[in-house]
Amino acid sequence: MSSIRRLALVLAIALLVPAILAVLAAQGRAVSYSYTDIDYPGALISFAFGLNELGPQIVGNYFDSNFVRHAFLLSAGVFSTIDPPGGNVDNSANNINNRGEIVGQFDDADAHYHGYVLADGSFTTIDFPGAVDSFTNGINDRGQIVGDYIDAAGADHGFLLSNGVFTTIDVPGATDTALSAINDGGQIVGLFFDAAGIAHGFLLSEGVFTTIDYPGAVHTFLFGINEKGEIVGRYINAASAQHAFLLSSTGFMTVDPPGSTGRAIATDINNHGQISGLYRDAAGRRHGFLATPVEHP
16 A cells, blocks of 8 residues: 555554544434435435435435346435446446535446546536546545546555546555545545455544544444534444444434344434435335434433
């Protein structure tokens, strides 16, 4: 794994969850969630990956009857397929900001992946220079984009695209790094693998990396962060079950939808505290979901 390239700040690594997360000190009311399934009409499988605050609008992907994966947008209750031109059989929409700009990826006829941004009805391909494959995972309201790319040696690196400039961002000592989301304050969450093959979540804030592991989990993955610093992701326990979680001012909380059977992932969170994600039900069907907080005195 190469060192961090072209990164203006000197980045430090912090192990465990130290003072940077002290702002998440427990306060506030107890919260539960109401859940809504997000299923593209007629699809075999639906995944919800990103959401904004406009309704909200939700993006993700679905599998058709031929098991081709398509990107979708759900806006004002209406589903639309939004596959990029040139996409082959594996298209996805991963995140949407409050300007309605969408990022995701598609595979071409040679089975290489390309990132994209969809803005004002036009698709723009995003490829990290020299990469074999590129994936765009998150976008904030300033238009900054984060994702990951695979180099010629097969290693995975995180990247930031800001004002037209690419910057590689790798967690020091990691074998692979991926960036998942960025908020308007420039805080980034993602995941990395250590030399033992264990996945950890991380927060990058003001040039400092902080490792975030769900207590007792074998693997932790972070996928979304809002302006309040609330973070969502998934963890895998010793029984290999996958659970959706939220890290907020009250600490860690599992947020699996009712009926989930050991496979649930929280993929994004907006400033209203709404969470998008996906889960598997008892019949083995996979659904996207929207979780909306319900406050209690």
